[in-house]
Amino acid sequence: MQPAQAEVTWPAVDEGDALHRAPWRALCPRRVLELRDPTVHTLRSLPSGTAVALVTDGPLNRVRLRRRARRSGVHIDRHLIVVPTTTAPLVVLDDTEDAVRHFWGAVATAPPGLTWASAPAGVALWLGRRVPWRWTGILAPGCVLVGSRR
Helix, strand or coil, X not given: CCCCCCEEECCCCCXXXXXXXXXXXXXXXXXXXXXXXXXXXXXXXXCCCCEEEEEEECCCHXXXXXXXXXXXXXXXXXXXXXXXXXXXXXXXXXXCHHHHHHHHHHHCCCCXXXXXXXXXXXXXXXXXXXXXXXXHHHHCCEEEEEEXXX
């Protein structure tokens, strides 16, 4: 049984609807190789200097993806948090203290009116504003690591 191949796309930022499908691509180099959940073997096979965007969805996947990047010689320049997922992004922010604190303080909000989602959203907002800022990047479903192969 062969290992699953990573999904590979290489559109330029201004070509087709790449930005519409993945607005976080505007924060990447013009030509970037997008790899969704790549294997270490796939990353090691890339030529040196290749710009890559390592993409994953699911809480706690950031740690796994960072470990793969480190083992395969990929230097990470930027870490993006994508909410709710990389396939249906609504918010994209850098995984930095200032950006995360701004997100929780000025962007994230509960839905207007009284709905079934008001109480869970209120609890999530309360927690998001009080837990250490790094937890947002760890627990967020969408993660994009932008860097290059050494």
